[in-house]
Amino acid sequence: MGKQATRVMVNGKSYARVVDARLTLADFLRHELNLTGTHLGCEHGVCGACTVLVDGRTARSCLMFAVQANGCAVTTVEGLAPDGQLSVLQQAFIDNHGLQCGFCTPGMLMTLTELLGDTPEPSEQDVREALTGNLCRCTGYAGIVAAALDAAQRLRGTVAKPGSP
Amino acid sequence: MDRRVEPGGDDVGPMKPAPFEYHAPRQLKDAAELLARLPNAKLLAGGQSLVPMMNFRYVIVDHLIDLGGLDELRGTAVVDGALRIGAMTRQRDLEFSPEVARQCPLLAEALRHVGHRQTRNRGTMGGSLAHADPAAELPAVCAAYDATVHALSVRGIRQIAFREFCTGFMATALAPDEMIAAVDLPIWRLGHGHGFHEFARRQGDFAIAGAAALLDVGADNVVRRAALTLFGVAASPLRVEAAEAQLAGKPLDAAAIRAAAAAAWLIAPISDIHAGGEYRRHLAQVLSARALNDAARRAGVEA
């Protein structure tokens, strides 16, 4: 019951699959495409670990079915450093101790990638508000906030490159 | 995610949805036709409330009709003195819409409290109204504006006054074969004031209680028109008519606002694990005063 064809562009690569209609986008990415960087922490849309970009905007991949992404472009954490070179934001996470266990981190990165794209000069409050959609139990958020502000500054100081955060 | 369906019964495990058939109509009429024809079908809008309930298997459907491909349900326009919002317009688009900010600033302000940017990116106006969570901001805004819901079915379009739209706890006047096509928010006179205050435990949480206020104040400082809506405190958004009547036709000052807020005294506020009734009753008065004060200030009155 409920098989459906879907074609999704993920990190610039096109995938066509026939999947169960009920398969969530998160499980599709993780188990069909083996892109396990996207994590599931609650499967009810609160923790934000599964956040990805769908057509450039953050979305909970646990609250979307893979078939809904038919024709969409999805970016996952694996797409942030496609050539192995960490992005400015990722490097800022290292420098500011923005992660501990690393499980929530992919979702944090996706949210902040969107934020830095639409708000190049975020205030600390902007960063914190954007992050309310992502729960972290390890860090107490300080390193993540510092990393976001640091990355914003570094990105402003360099030549703006589309999609570079 | 919806927090109103408490666990219980014999299922304590599931976090993956039960199987269903998926339909992605490209035409509005096809969607209406599918909804009329398919048994145990549900509409999928942004999915930010429905999908968690499906993951928990609180909701099990045979057919899911995805409205995501219906571009005709997206967008805003001013029609006959009202801001018309297509049901599938994303909350995040409304949040940054200059038209919304200009015509319905109360909606713009309320949107900042709706979930998180990640859920607003997907969540829609129509989805929120159809879900009719008593603590949700968007139904409260519609109640404040005396909105009109355009309900579409194979039988045509029916207009439902928002006063009649919410019929109870997460229940609406939509017939099983009806879907929301759009909602009209009547535009208040330029220069009116608005205020929106809610109390939630954390940023983006559903409100324990909230108040939305609209005030149209004449140059003579007399209130021409007032709307005060409470949410989170009853089965559906509540217009505080006693307060509105007290304000209308009278000069606006601090005492008038205090008296109006005092009129927001709830007889039977809801009580759940998040808050007891007495606390909600208290918050209703506090937040009414704050919302009215903001509205007054924005209407040019220092109350």
Place this chain on the structure above:
Amino acid sequence: MGAKHFGARVTRLEDPALLAGRGRFVDDVKLPGLLHACFVRSPHAHAKLRGCDARAALIMPGVHAVMTADDLPEPMRDTPLPLLLPNPALNVPRTQTALARGEVCYVGQAVAVVVADTRYIAEDAAAALVVHYEVLPAVADCRAAAEDGGPGAHSDLTTNVASTFSLAYGDTDAAFADAAHVFREELWQHRGGGMAIETRAVLAHHEPVSDLLTVWSGTQTPHIGRRMLADLIGRDLQSIRVIAPDVGGGFGPKAIFYPEEAVIPAAALKLGRPVKWIEDRREHFLCATQERDQYWDVAIAVDGEAKILGVRGRMLHDTGAYVPWGIVMPYIAASTVPGPYVVPSYRLETVVVLTNKVPTTPVRGAGRPQAVFAMERLIDRVARELKIDRTEVRRRNLIQPEQMPYEVGLMFRDGKPLVYDSGDYPRGQDKALALAGYDDFRERQEAALEQGRFIGIGLANYVEGTGLGPFEGVTVRVLPSGKVAVATGATSQGQGTRTTLSQIVAEEVGCRLDDVVMTVGDTAAISQGIGAFASRQAVNAGSSAHVAGQAVRQQLIALAARALGVQETDIDLEDGVATAQRGNKPSIAFGDLARLAQGIPGVSLPAGQSAGIEHTAYYTPTQAAYCSGTHVAEVQVDAMTGGVKVLRYTVAHDSGRVINPLIVDGQVQGGVAHGIGNALLEWMQYDANAQPLTTSFADYMLPMATDVPTCAIAHVETVNPLNPLGVKGAGEGGTIPAPAAIVAAVEDALSPFGVRFAEMPLTPERIVATLRAAGAYDRLFAG
């Protein structure tokens, strides 16, 4: 010791892979033929099991097995899971069986497991399973349960009291009889969870050719898990390998050995295919162990100058339906009360009560937040009643540095007398207060009040026994590639164990950080291990890394001296190269030395040379390492809504010598966030039938980025004399005093109304109700 790596603010070796989405968590492990499991769990808090009908489930396409207790191997079938920490004071040493037999005693207890092609199908089948229950009365409230005559949490027990014990020293009766003042407080602390963002996870695979059972588990304690599994499944330790790969947060609940860790391997063995189970979030709320949940009735006796004469009282601890970790948590709580203060006499009666809820075992802080809450609330009370500043009351009672080592008079849970090894508590408090701007706070408070804002400040001190034994091991081995392999029984759930141990080894051995190849959390890598709890890894594994690293350094020097024909004292080790500081400075790389150390087949080694370059050390601490600290919280309270915002948070922390300030500060900040959650948000609620009510992240509120300020952190480094590194634990100190400091700050903010609070979490509703009872709104609404 040089300062090249040790003590440096080194960025973490763990980070690049995790940031690129290349972490390896249990659910990321893919094996051919993998099946997926879903557990069928009791919807009742207490019921007799009256059979199970799996026929409908078994005929569903894609379903491979449904197993109940009867389908488990011997002795797992009816042997309760091992009780890890026995204690003579424990009268009811009850643990659960892997799958329930006869009776279920909490909502979520595992009754059966379904194995299918996908998790989706497994859940479909689980829903089709019919389990017959005869519902029994449930015990939800430990206060009622402690009384005789009520329903039992287990139908065969005549009492719900699992243990009563008394911790005491000195003559409290005399102290209270003679005291100028006695103040009593009744306190309550919520039930909450660890709530790691990665839920628990188990994947088991039996490989028949080698007869090796490999289990990937999101656990803090793989070696302990292997031992327990071996006992339950009747296999030798050598035929089981448990791997804790990347683990997404631990915080205590993942230190427990759970039924799923036994059942999934049993299913894999039975089916001859790998089987995976990923706990979902709701299961985590139902089945992962929880903490806090204590009722305290305590009193303090002081003289006219606010000097403490004694503390006494009674504490009721809700242990849930079973005691997998015995009474360790209430015991820690009871022994933490005196804390950093000179308390001449002390007596606490503790009653541990069984209820029909998921068991309580240590969660970050492990009983200490409750004890600190009790003590600090008492001291605030003394200050208020005697009209002495809260900081001054503390100052008068703090143990002075010259009193170290300080013997409290109790036995700690490590079986050793409670003796604080080192510390400078007054300096810690002064440092925290200075950093927090305590001295000018009253001016700021008055200024805020004039603007209609209620701000307040609170502080709390604590001492924590960290670095508990019995041991942790580290093997250091130089490889022919020149890399330095390090293996340890320590594990990592985000603490940066890999980085910290690499720093220590690189420092000792003289290699680059990048050249350390670390294996953590793998029973195949080192024969003995314990794991992560009690902030123990830097102390235990760190000391072992130091000792093993030193030994390897000696081996490298001896070998290099022989190879280069110089004295050992001439050899320097740096960046993986041994260099003779003589002549033209000949050198030899570690890799070449490792090859030399392999010898030549058939040829005897030179006298004194051992095989290979490697050493394994198991550091065994003689007692706990006592870290300490002072927290200062500044809050703003919206008196009209009861909303609390933490504006500023200051920590002075003594975790001994700091190996990596980046990591230690991160531990403190993260711990404070957990403490803020405990103080203001997190509350696992149950109804009168012990049905859990808060089983989603919407209902159980974790702190968000807008709830936790960035802390100001000061380090007070007093060197621990008992271990070679001088370190103390750092993982839990951030959490322990936070609720006490925050609740005190709320009280201070609302001091114009004279309201008092005695509970955590302190909810806005509670604040409003208390203000209302105090008549505050007559004034506030009028204003």
